[in-house]
Amino acid sequence: MGKIRAHHVRITTFIQATEDEDKVLEAISTFIPEDIDDDDVLWDINETRGFFGNPIKVVNVEIRRSRAVRQFLDHFKGLLDREGRDYLLERLNEKVDEEGTFYVRFNKQKTYLGEPVVEDCDDAVQIRIKVKAFPMRKETVVKAVREWLEE
Structure with missing residues:
Protein backbone atom coordinates (compact mmCIF):
# COMPACT_ATOMS: atom_id res chain seq x y z
CA MET A 1 0.00 0.00 0.00
CA GLY A 2 2.44 2.70 1.19
CA LYS A 3 0.22 5.78 0.94
CA ILE A 4 -2.31 7.07 3.38
CA ARG A 5 -5.09 9.49 2.70
CA ALA A 6 -6.37 12.04 5.15
CA HIS A 7 -9.38 14.31 5.52
CA HIS A 8 -7.39 17.13 7.09
CA VAL A 9 -4.35 18.03 9.15
CA ARG A 10 -4.15 20.26 12.20
CA ILE A 11 -0.97 21.69 13.68
CA THR A 12 -1.18 23.21 17.16
CA THR A 13 1.24 24.82 19.59
CA PHE A 14 1.36 27.45 22.29
CA ILE A 15 3.40 30.63 22.41
CA GLN A 16 4.36 31.52 25.96
CA ALA A 17 4.94 35.16 26.94
CA THR A 18 8.67 34.41 27.23
CA GLU A 19 8.93 33.07 23.67
CA ASP A 20 9.60 34.92 20.44
CA GLU A 21 6.40 34.61 18.41
CA ASP A 22 8.23 34.80 15.07
CA LYS A 23 10.50 31.91 16.06
CA VAL A 24 7.56 29.73 17.08
CA LEU A 25 5.75 30.49 13.83
CA GLU A 26 8.94 29.66 11.94
CA ASP A 38 -1.04 29.80 0.87
CA ASP A 39 -4.83 29.70 0.45
CA ASP A 40 -4.78 26.03 1.54
CA VAL A 41 -3.21 26.81 4.92
CA LEU A 42 -5.56 28.37 7.47
CA TRP A 43 -3.79 30.10 10.36
CA ASP A 44 -5.60 31.00 13.59
CA ILE A 45 -3.89 32.61 16.58
CA ASN A 46 -5.92 33.19 19.74
CA GLU A 47 -4.81 34.99 22.88
CA THR A 48 -5.68 33.55 26.26
CA ARG A 49 -4.37 33.47 29.81
CA GLY A 50 -2.48 30.70 31.58
CA PHE A 51 -3.20 29.29 35.03
CA PHE A 52 -1.32 32.14 36.72
CA GLY A 53 -2.74 34.85 34.44
CA ASN A 54 0.23 34.87 32.08
CA PRO A 55 -0.56 35.64 28.43
CA ILE A 56 -0.47 32.66 26.07
CA LYS A 57 -1.19 32.47 22.36
CA VAL A 58 -2.68 29.31 20.90
CA VAL A 59 -1.66 28.70 17.30
CA ASN A 60 -3.82 26.42 15.14
CA VAL A 61 -3.01 25.69 11.52
CA GLU A 62 -5.37 23.66 9.38
CA ILE A 63 -4.90 22.09 5.97
CA ARG A 64 -8.10 20.72 4.41
CA ARG A 65 -7.93 20.54 0.62
CA SER A 66 -7.05 17.07 -0.70
CA ARG A 67 -4.08 18.15 -2.82
CA ALA A 68 -2.60 20.22 0.01
CA VAL A 69 -3.11 17.38 2.49
CA ARG A 70 -1.28 14.98 0.14
CA GLN A 71 1.58 17.49 -0.18
CA PHE A 72 1.71 17.79 3.60
CA LEU A 73 1.78 14.00 4.11
CA ASP A 74 4.69 13.57 1.68
CA HIS A 75 6.59 16.43 3.32
CA PHE A 76 5.80 15.22 6.84
CA LYS A 77 7.04 11.71 6.13
CA GLY A 78 10.28 13.17 4.77
CA LEU A 79 10.86 15.01 8.06
CA LEU A 80 10.80 11.79 10.07
CA ASP A 81 14.16 10.22 10.78
CA ARG A 82 14.56 6.48 11.46
CA GLU A 83 14.34 7.01 15.23
CA GLY A 84 11.14 9.02 14.87
CA ARG A 85 9.53 6.39 12.67
CA ASP A 86 10.56 3.60 15.04
CA TYR A 87 9.23 5.57 18.02
CA LEU A 88 5.86 6.06 16.31
CA LEU A 89 5.66 2.46 15.11
CA GLU A 90 6.31 1.17 18.65
CA ARG A 91 3.52 3.37 20.05
CA LEU A 92 1.08 3.38 17.15
CA ASN A 93 -1.88 2.08 19.16
CA GLU A 94 -1.42 5.00 21.58
CA LYS A 95 -1.00 7.50 18.73
CA VAL A 96 -4.30 6.72 16.96
CA ASP A 97 -7.65 7.39 18.59
CA GLU A 98 -11.02 5.73 18.02
CA GLU A 99 -12.03 8.43 15.49
CA GLY A 100 -9.03 7.69 13.27
CA THR A 101 -6.83 10.65 14.20
CA PHE A 102 -3.07 10.05 14.23
CA TYR A 103 -1.26 12.21 16.83
CA VAL A 104 2.41 13.15 16.65
CA ARG A 105 4.33 15.59 18.86
CA PHE A 106 7.59 17.27 17.91
CA ASN A 107 9.93 19.11 20.26
CA LYS A 108 9.26 22.79 19.47
CA GLN A 109 12.76 24.07 20.32
CA LYS A 110 14.56 21.43 18.26
CA THR A 111 12.18 22.01 15.36
CA TYR A 112 13.03 25.72 15.38
CA LEU A 113 16.72 24.77 15.27
CA GLY A 114 16.06 22.77 12.10
CA GLU A 115 16.02 19.33 13.71
CA PRO A 116 12.37 18.23 14.02
CA VAL A 117 12.41 15.43 16.59
CA VAL A 118 9.41 13.29 17.52
CA GLU A 119 9.10 13.66 21.27
CA ASP A 120 6.22 13.44 23.72
CA CYS A 121 7.04 16.60 25.63
CA ASP A 122 5.03 19.52 27.00
CA ASP A 123 6.72 22.16 24.83
CA ALA A 124 5.65 20.62 21.55
CA VAL A 125 4.21 21.19 18.14
CA GLN A 126 1.33 18.75 17.89
CA ILE A 127 0.29 17.33 14.53
CA ARG A 128 -3.13 15.68 14.17
CA ILE A 129 -3.81 13.81 10.95
CA LYS A 130 -7.43 12.69 10.42
CA VAL A 131 -6.83 9.55 8.38
CA LYS A 132 -9.27 8.26 5.75
CA ALA A 133 -9.86 4.53 6.09
CA PHE A 134 -12.57 2.06 5.26
CA PRO A 135 -14.03 0.75 7.40
CA MET A 136 -13.37 3.63 9.78
CA ARG A 137 -12.05 1.70 12.75
CA LYS A 138 -8.98 2.29 14.84
CA GLU A 139 -7.46 -1.02 13.70
CA THR A 140 -7.83 -0.06 10.03
CA VAL A 141 -6.19 3.32 10.60
CA VAL A 142 -3.34 1.79 12.64
CA LYS A 143 -2.69 -0.71 9.83
CA ALA A 144 -2.69 2.03 7.17
CA VAL A 145 -0.35 4.30 9.15
CA ARG A 146 1.96 1.34 9.93
CA GLU A 147 2.26 0.45 6.24
CA TRP A 148 2.89 4.09 5.35
CA LEU A 149 5.60 4.53 7.97
CA GLU A 150 7.29 1.22 7.13
CA GLU A 151 7.53 1.98 3.41
Missing part, protein backbone atom coordinates in the same frame (compact mmCIF):
# COMPACT_ATOMS: atom_id res chain seq x y z
CA ALA A 27 9.08 26.31 13.76
CA ILE A 28 5.50 25.55 12.69
CA SER A 29 6.36 26.52 9.11
CA THR A 30 8.85 23.63 9.09
CA PHE A 31 5.86 21.31 8.69
CA ILE A 32 4.25 23.19 5.80
CA PRO A 33 5.63 22.32 2.35
CA GLU A 34 6.98 25.33 0.47
CA ASP A 35 5.02 24.46 -2.68
CA ILE A 36 1.67 24.36 -0.91
CA ASP A 37 -0.72 27.16 -1.90
Whole structure:
Protein backbone atom coordinates (compact mmCIF):
# COMPACT_ATOMS: atom_id res chain seq x y z
CA MET A 1 0.00 0.00 0.00
CA GLY A 2 2.44 2.70 1.19
CA LYS A 3 0.22 5.78 0.94
CA ILE A 4 -2.31 7.07 3.38
CA ARG A 5 -5.09 9.49 2.70
CA ALA A 6 -6.37 12.04 5.15
CA HIS A 7 -9.38 14.31 5.52
CA HIS A 8 -7.39 17.13 7.09
CA VAL A 9 -4.35 18.03 9.15
CA ARG A 10 -4.15 20.26 12.20
CA ILE A 11 -0.97 21.69 13.68
CA THR A 12 -1.18 23.21 17.16
CA THR A 13 1.24 24.82 19.59
CA PHE A 14 1.36 27.45 22.29
CA ILE A 15 3.40 30.63 22.41
CA GLN A 16 4.36 31.52 25.96
CA ALA A 17 4.94 35.16 26.94
CA THR A 18 8.67 34.41 27.23
CA GLU A 19 8.93 33.07 23.67
CA ASP A 20 9.60 34.92 20.44
CA GLU A 21 6.40 34.61 18.41
CA ASP A 22 8.23 34.80 15.07
CA LYS A 23 10.50 31.91 16.06
CA VAL A 24 7.56 29.73 17.08
CA LEU A 25 5.75 30.49 13.83
CA GLU A 26 8.94 29.66 11.94
CA ALA A 27 9.08 26.31 13.76
CA ILE A 28 5.50 25.55 12.69
CA SER A 29 6.36 26.52 9.11
CA THR A 30 8.85 23.63 9.09
CA PHE A 31 5.86 21.31 8.69
CA ILE A 32 4.25 23.19 5.80
CA PRO A 33 5.63 22.32 2.35
CA GLU A 34 6.98 25.33 0.47
CA ASP A 35 5.02 24.46 -2.68
CA ILE A 36 1.67 24.36 -0.91
CA ASP A 37 -0.72 27.16 -1.90
CA ASP A 38 -1.04 29.80 0.87
CA ASP A 39 -4.83 29.70 0.45
CA ASP A 40 -4.78 26.03 1.54
CA VAL A 41 -3.21 26.81 4.92
CA LEU A 42 -5.56 28.37 7.47
CA TRP A 43 -3.79 30.10 10.36
CA ASP A 44 -5.60 31.00 13.59
CA ILE A 45 -3.89 32.61 16.58
CA ASN A 46 -5.92 33.19 19.74
CA GLU A 47 -4.81 34.99 22.88
CA THR A 48 -5.68 33.55 26.26
CA ARG A 49 -4.37 33.47 29.81
CA GLY A 50 -2.48 30.70 31.58
CA PHE A 51 -3.20 29.29 35.03
CA PHE A 52 -1.32 32.14 36.72
CA GLY A 53 -2.74 34.85 34.44
CA ASN A 54 0.23 34.87 32.08
CA PRO A 55 -0.56 35.64 28.43
CA ILE A 56 -0.47 32.66 26.07
CA LYS A 57 -1.19 32.47 22.36
CA VAL A 58 -2.68 29.31 20.90
CA VAL A 59 -1.66 28.70 17.30
CA ASN A 60 -3.82 26.42 15.14
CA VAL A 61 -3.01 25.69 11.52
CA GLU A 62 -5.37 23.66 9.38
CA ILE A 63 -4.90 22.09 5.97
CA ARG A 64 -8.10 20.72 4.41
CA ARG A 65 -7.93 20.54 0.62
CA SER A 66 -7.05 17.07 -0.70
CA ARG A 67 -4.08 18.15 -2.82
CA ALA A 68 -2.60 20.22 0.01
CA VAL A 69 -3.11 17.38 2.49
CA ARG A 70 -1.28 14.98 0.14
CA GLN A 71 1.58 17.49 -0.18
CA PHE A 72 1.71 17.79 3.60
CA LEU A 73 1.78 14.00 4.11
CA ASP A 74 4.69 13.57 1.68
CA HIS A 75 6.59 16.43 3.32
CA PHE A 76 5.80 15.22 6.84
CA LYS A 77 7.04 11.71 6.13
CA GLY A 78 10.28 13.17 4.77
CA LEU A 79 10.86 15.01 8.06
CA LEU A 80 10.80 11.79 10.07
CA ASP A 81 14.16 10.22 10.78
CA ARG A 82 14.56 6.48 11.46
CA GLU A 83 14.34 7.01 15.23
CA GLY A 84 11.14 9.02 14.87
CA ARG A 85 9.53 6.39 12.67
CA ASP A 86 10.56 3.60 15.04
CA TYR A 87 9.23 5.57 18.02
CA LEU A 88 5.86 6.06 16.31
CA LEU A 89 5.66 2.46 15.11
CA GLU A 90 6.31 1.17 18.65
CA ARG A 91 3.52 3.37 20.05
CA LEU A 92 1.08 3.38 17.15
CA ASN A 93 -1.88 2.08 19.16
CA GLU A 94 -1.42 5.00 21.58
CA LYS A 95 -1.00 7.50 18.73
CA VAL A 96 -4.30 6.72 16.96
CA ASP A 97 -7.65 7.39 18.59
CA GLU A 98 -11.02 5.73 18.02
CA GLU A 99 -12.03 8.43 15.49
CA GLY A 100 -9.03 7.69 13.27
CA THR A 101 -6.83 10.65 14.20
CA PHE A 102 -3.07 10.05 14.23
CA TYR A 103 -1.26 12.21 16.83
CA VAL A 104 2.41 13.15 16.65
CA ARG A 105 4.33 15.59 18.86
CA PHE A 106 7.59 17.27 17.91
CA ASN A 107 9.93 19.11 20.26
CA LYS A 108 9.26 22.79 19.47
CA GLN A 109 12.76 24.07 20.32
CA LYS A 110 14.56 21.43 18.26
CA THR A 111 12.18 22.01 15.36
CA TYR A 112 13.03 25.72 15.38
CA LEU A 113 16.72 24.77 15.27
CA GLY A 114 16.06 22.77 12.10
CA GLU A 115 16.02 19.33 13.71
CA PRO A 116 12.37 18.23 14.02
CA VAL A 117 12.41 15.43 16.59
CA VAL A 118 9.41 13.29 17.52
CA GLU A 119 9.10 13.66 21.27
CA ASP A 120 6.22 13.44 23.72
CA CYS A 121 7.04 16.60 25.63
CA ASP A 122 5.03 19.52 27.00
CA ASP A 123 6.72 22.16 24.83
CA ALA A 124 5.65 20.62 21.55
CA VAL A 125 4.21 21.19 18.14
CA GLN A 126 1.33 18.75 17.89
CA ILE A 127 0.29 17.33 14.53
CA ARG A 128 -3.13 15.68 14.17
CA ILE A 129 -3.81 13.81 10.95
CA LYS A 130 -7.43 12.69 10.42
CA VAL A 131 -6.83 9.55 8.38
CA LYS A 132 -9.27 8.26 5.75
CA ALA A 133 -9.86 4.53 6.09
CA PHE A 134 -12.57 2.06 5.26
CA PRO A 135 -14.03 0.75 7.40
CA MET A 136 -13.37 3.63 9.78
CA ARG A 137 -12.05 1.70 12.75
CA LYS A 138 -8.98 2.29 14.84
CA GLU A 139 -7.46 -1.02 13.70
CA THR A 140 -7.83 -0.06 10.03
CA VAL A 141 -6.19 3.32 10.60
CA VAL A 142 -3.34 1.79 12.64
CA LYS A 143 -2.69 -0.71 9.83
CA ALA A 144 -2.69 2.03 7.17
CA VAL A 145 -0.35 4.30 9.15
CA ARG A 146 1.96 1.34 9.93
CA GLU A 147 2.26 0.45 6.24
CA TRP A 148 2.89 4.09 5.35
CA LEU A 149 5.60 4.53 7.97
CA GLU A 150 7.29 1.22 7.13
CA GLU A 151 7.53 1.98 3.41
